[in-house]
Amino acid sequence: MNAIKAIRKHLEKNPDAPSSKALAHLVAALAEEKSYSLAELYAMDYDTFEMALELLRDWRLDRYYAARLKLFDFALSSVIAERKTNGTMPAAAKAPPPSPAGNRS
Numbered sequence: 055m056n057a058i059k060a061i062r063k064h065l066e067k068n069p070d071a072p073s074s075k076a077l078a079h080l081v082a083a084l085a086e087e088k089s090y091s092l093a094e095l096y097a098m099d100y101d102t103f104e105m106a107l108e109l110l111r112d113w114r115l116d117r118y119y120a121a122r123l124k125l126f127d128f129a130l131s132s133v134i135a136e137r138k139t140n141g142t143m144p145a146a147a148k149a150p151p152p153s154p155a156g157n158r159s
Contacts, residue, residue, distance in 0.1 A: 057108035064105060073102035080106055084113050 061077060068074045076097040083090035098106060 073098040
C-alpha cells in the first residue's frame with residue numbers, strides 16, 4: 055500500500071491522536087510547499103513516523119520526475135523554436151493539418 059493510502063487510513067482511524075495531527079501538518083506543509091517543524095516528528099509514534107518517512111520518499115520522487123518533465127518540455131520547446139527560426143523544421147511539422155474529410159472545398 056502506498057504512503058498516501060496508509061496515511062489517509064491512519065488519519066481516519068486516529069483523527070485526534072497527537073501523531074495524526076503531526077502527520078496531517080506534514081501532509082499540509084508538503085502540499086502547500088511550506089515549512090514544517092521537525093519538532094513535530096517527536097509527537098509521532100514509531101509507525102506513524104515510518105509513514106511520514108515513506109511520504110517524504112514518495113514526495114521527493116514525484117518532485118524529481120516533475121522537474122525532469124519540465125526540463126524535457128523546456129528543452130524540446132527550445133529546439134522547436136530554434137528550428138522554426140532557422141527554417142530547419144521538417145516539412146511535416148510546418149504543414150498545416152489536413153482538413154477533415156467532410157470539409158472539402
